[in-house]
Amino acid sequence: MKQHIVTVKKAFRLIYEVDKKYAWLLFVRNVLSAVLPLYVSFCISFFVTELAGERRIGYIGILLLLLMVGAAAGKFMGAVLEWKCSARYMKIQDAFTAKTSKKAMQMEFALTEDTKIQDLYMHAWQANLAAGTMLEKIFSILGYLGQVIGCAGVILGLEPLLIGFLLIFFILFYLLDYRSSVLERKYAEETVPILRAIDYTRQCMKDSVYAKDIRLYYPNSFFANRLLGFQVERIAKERKKEYYCGGLQTLETSLQMIQTIVLYLILSSRFLQGTIQIGYFSLAVSSVAIFSKAVGEISVSWNQILKQEVFLGYLERFWELPEVEDKMKKKFSKVQMTEKRELIELISIEFRHVWFQYPGSAEYVLKDVSVILKGREILTLVGENGSGKTTFVKLLLRLYRPTKGEILLNGISVEQYTSQEYQQIFAPVFQDYQLFAYSLQENLLFDGIYEKEKVREALEEFQLLKKLESLPKKLEQCIGKGYEKDGIELSGGERQKLAIVRAILKNSSCLVLDEPTAALDPIAEVELYQKIYQISDKKTCIFITHRLAGIRFSSQILYFKNGRIVEQGSYQELMKAGKQFQEFYQLQAKLYEEI
Numbered sequence: 061m062k063q064h065i066v067t068v069k070k071a072f073r074l075i076y077e078v079d080k081k082y083a084w085l086l087f088v089r090n091v092l093s094a095v096l097p098l099y100v101s102f103c104i105s106f107f108v109t110e111l112a113g114e115r116r117i118g119y120i121g122i123l124l125l126l127l128m129v130g131a132a133a134g135k136f137m138g139a140v141l142e143w144k145c146s147a148r149y150m151k152i153q154d155a156f157t158a159k160t161s162k163k164a165m166q167m168e169f170a171l172t173e174d175t176k177i178q179d180l181y182m183h184a185w186q187a188n189l190a191a192g193t194m195l196e197k198i199f200s201i202l203g204y205l206g207q208v209i210g211c212a213g214v215i216l217g218l219e220p221l222l223i224g225f226l227l228i229f230f231i232l233f234y235l236l237d238y239r240s241s242v243l244e245r246k247y248a249e250e251t252v253p254i255l256r257a258i259d260y261t262r263q264c265m266k267d268s269v270y271a272k273d274i275r276l277y278y279p280n281s282f283f284a285n286r287l288l289g290f291q292v293e294r295i296a297k298e299r300k301k302e303y304y305c306g307g308l309q310t311l312e313t314s315l316q317m318i319q320t321i322v323l324y325l326i327l328s329s330r331f332l333q334g335t336i337q338i339g340y341f342s343l344a345v346s347s348v349a350i351f352s353k354a355v356g357e358i359s360v361s362w363n364q365i366l367k368q369e370v371f372l373g374y375l376e377r378f379w380e381l382p383e384v385e386d387k388m389k390k391k392f393s394k395v396q397m398t399e400k401r402e403l404i405e406l407i408s409i410e411f412r413h414v415w416f417q418y419p420g421s422a423e424y425v426l427k428d429v430s431v432i433l434k435g436r437e438i439l440t441l442v443g444e445n446g447s448g449k450t451t452f453v454k455l456l457l458r459l460y461r462p463t464k465g466e467i468l469l470n471g472i473s474v475e476q477y478t479s480q481e482y483q484q485i486f487a488p489v490f491q492d493y494q495l496f497a498y499s500l501q502e503n504l505l506f507d508g509i510y511e512k513e514k515v516r517e518a519l520e521e522f523q524l525l526k527k528l529e530s531l532p533k534k535l536e537q538c539i540g541k542g543y544e545k546d547g548i549e550l551s552g553g554e555r556q557k558l559a560i561v562r563a564i565l566k567n568s569s570c571l572v573l574d575e576p577t578a579a580l581d582p583i584a585e586v587e588l589y590q591k592i593y594q595i596s597d598k599k600t601c602i603f604i605t606h607r608l609a610g611i612r613f614s615s616q617i618l619y620f621k622n623g624r625i626v627e628q629g630s631y632q633e634l635m636k637a638g639k640q641f642q643e644f645y646q647l648q649a650k651l652y653e654e655i
């Protein structure tokens with residue numbers, strides 16, 4: 061019980077943080093909806109008693125007036141409160157949804173790739189209403205409890221022994237509802253992975269990013285069939301749940317009928333025996349109906365609360381997932397963390413005995429990597445596919461943390477920098493970089509200040525300006541048709557150039573380019589390297605590339621093999637050393653010549 065109270069308090073607190081008045085409004089609404097039926101029953105009872113007895117016209121008139129005015133006013137107030145409550149409920153739901161979405165964007169990057177976390181995210185989405193629903197159910201229970209007490213007084217006036225009878229039925233209802241809610245919870249947990257698969261498949265089917273591959277590789281109904289398969293799975297589970305819950309529901313309804321019939325039988329026999337008067341009879345008839353409904357609702361609401369407690373747990377677990385800063389806050393003093401620093405100049409980056417394995421994987425992808433990278437140089441990471449270059453960059457960008465060892469920026473552990481100040485240093489272009497369906501200028505400077513001349517200059521350097529300025533909306537034109545119908549479709553090379561321009565425009569001290577010339581023609585490729593060469597006296601440039609042209613431009617080469625840096629040096633040094641890099645390079649050069 062203590063645990064329930066703690067969770068309920070938590071729900072109250074969460075709601076209160078978003079809307080201070082909601083709980084009060086809900087309370088008043090529920091008191092009103094509990095009192096109104098009782099009020100009407102009492103008025104009718106007095107009315108029937110008067111009709112069967114003295115029949116005073118004035119008294120009957122007042123009773124009818126009270127009944128009508130009271131009921132109408134109650135209904136009107138109820139409707140207003142209902143409307144106010146639902147508007148606020150939506151606001152609360154929006155606030156919770158926003159908090160969940162923000163968390164999804166700010167949690168540690170490594171968590172975004174974990175399927176358990178993805179399931180938790182799905183649960184959290186479904187749980188955005190949990191606190192609101194809990195509150196509503198608590199006030200419902202209070203309201204219904206009031207009705208039960210009021211009606212029980214009337215019913216017990218007939219026969220005190222009925223209390224035992226009512227109690228037994230209440231326990232039965234409760235057990236049936238409890239079983240039902242356990243099944244529902246189990247169903248919700250089992251269906252989350254299926255819902256995730258459905259979500260993903262739907263996304264593939266509607267997103268234009270996948271449209272080309274789908275048409276050429278899956279022209280038949282592969283995706284539709286997958287979707288159908290997942291849906292069949294979900295429906296099978298739903299059916300199973302409905303089958304059991306429906307059965308329990310039918311049993312409960314039958315029991316409710318039995319309870320009501322027994323109460324009516326007792327009531328009628330007392331009336332026929334003349335033990336009770338017509339007024340009391342009328343009051344008892346409506347009390348039995350209100351009582352039966354209220355008892356059922358209390359049981360349903362309580363089980364709903366138990367279910368929402370579990371959902372609230374998901375939501376909280378998701379909200380509490382570590383953010384990048386959390387670990388650092390624990391480790392370093394507050395003074396250090398809150399210190400505001402300017403853009404940090406990259407003087408050196410050191411990997412000190414860094415080992416890394418991906419979460420859930422037993423293999424080390426990086427093995428005892430120790431290297432010092434100097435600022436304002438062109439560094440190139442070379443090596444076979446799967447040798448660990450991209451992983452090295454992900455650690456460098458602090459998207460992942462080393463499993464063992466540490467990384468230092470300018471001699472200080474990277475953990476001592478806030479993620480914002482650390483990540484501001486880097487401007488990466490990933491192999492799977494993303495442009496968004498917003499305007500060109502927003503794509504270039506999402507969070508930055510728009511400096512028209514600087515943007516124009518950078519676009520001019522990459523031969524993009526002429527084309528983009530000739531567009532009807534110039535740089536305000538959107539990319540792709542995902543957002544606006546007149547969005548511009550760019551070629552692969554233009555997209556890649558735009559991603560590079562975005563990186564160059566970012567106020568950062570280190571460019572990180574993963575296979576940056578894959579979509580560029582040879583002329584554009586050489587031009588890019590020349591430009592990088594020109595800016596390398598101002599910015600550090602880190603490349604991952606297999607292109608021979610790129611390798612020649614670099615001042616330092618790191619040669620990766622099986623998760624280790626096996627050779628390091630300038631192009632001339634490594635060629636002179638005549639080891640693995642030279643072999644790798646010459647093999648490539650030879651293959652090109654043969655072609």
Ligand code: ADP
Pocket residue numbers: 173418419421425443444445446447448449450451452
């Ligand atoms: P490279 O960039 O040199 O081609 P990567 O760093 O991308 O190599 O990959 C190194 C190894 O790590 C590969 O064996 C790859 O399968 C594995 N790997 C990459 N990303 C993940 C991930 N998110 N989870 C688990 N393993 C991964």
